[in-house]
Amino acid sequence: MSDAPPGALFFGAADRNKQPIADVLTGVLPSAGTVVELASGGGQHAAYMSGRFPHLTWQPTEPEAARRASIEAWRQHVNNPNLAAPLELDVQQPWPIDVADAIYACNLLHVSARSASSAVLSASARVLRVGAPLCIYGPFKRHGAFTTPSNAAFDVTVRGWHPSYGIRDLDELIVEAQGHDLHIDRIEEMPANNFLVVWRRGR
Ligand SMILES: C[S@@+](CC[C@H](N)C(=O)[O-])C[C@H]1O[C@@H](n2cnc3c(N)ncnc32)[C@H](O)[C@@H]1O
Incomplete structure (x- = not known):
């Protein structure tokens, strides 16, 4: 059920996946410092996390102004002192x-151009401290193949939203990330045929 405050967006998927994601992140995130969230959307995860x-310190970012306004509404609502005001950030x-x-x-790479995935990897490698994690949640192909028929159908759906969208091949990204000195730490299978993938920056 939605507990969104006035002016805030609410998405069912973001509500359903926030707890299982946080449970995994508990064993991944550092003991201090700043987490930069890309593509924060309406801000539900920023509020919860x-x-x-x-x-x-949780730093939400989002390119769309209307969504940043929603993030701000969630921020005022939860009033967590460690939740920073949203920044405008387009990964490209x-x-x-x-x-x-x-x-x-969360749920960025399949609803943006393939070049956005490359931008996330290259820029993350630049700003992450040595050993720090890059945590990406969403549906992926494995070795070029869809993991389920429902994800194949979902891929058709997102390509209908925009021809540049599409479910990415995790194994292709793993090779690309290695070129940026980002190395796989864990690949967690998540509910609803998603993955939570954690890379860590090398030296
Ligand atoms: C499916 S929503 C996911 C939002 C949120 N992370 C969640 O899980 O509810 C995808 C988000 O990606 C953002 N996005 C799309 N292209 C982007 C880009 N090039 N850079 C940063 N964010 C982008 C959109 O504005 C949108 O908020």
Whole structure:
């Protein structure tokens, strides 16, 4: 059920996946520092995660102004002191971030161009501290194949939203990430045929 405050967006998927994601992130995120969230959308995860991880500063970012307004409405609502005001960040433009102790993105890579996935990898490698995690949640192909018929159908759906969208091949991204000195730490199978993938920056 929606507990969204006035002016805030609410998405059922973000509500359903927030707890299982946070449960995995508990064993991944650092004990201090700033988590930069990419593509924060309406801000539900920023509101929730900042409560689950009060020892971390949670920095939401989002390119769309209307969504940043929703993030701000959630921020005022939860009033968590460690939740920062949303920043405008398009992953394919210069990032307004110099350093991060962790980076998190949920359901971004399949609803953006393939070049956005490359931008996430290259920019993350630049701003993450040595050993810090890049945590990406969403549906992926494995070795070029859809993991389920429902994800194959979902791929058709998202390509209908925009021809540049599409479910990415995790194994292709793993090879690309290695070129940026980002190395797989864990690949967690999540509900509803999603994965939570954690890379860590090398030296
Ligand atoms: C499916 S929504 C997911 C939102 C949120 N992470 C969640 O799980 O509810 C995808 C988000 O990606 C954002 N997005 C799309 N292209 C982007 C880009 N190039 N850089 C950053 N964010 C982008 C959209 O504005 C949208 O908020």
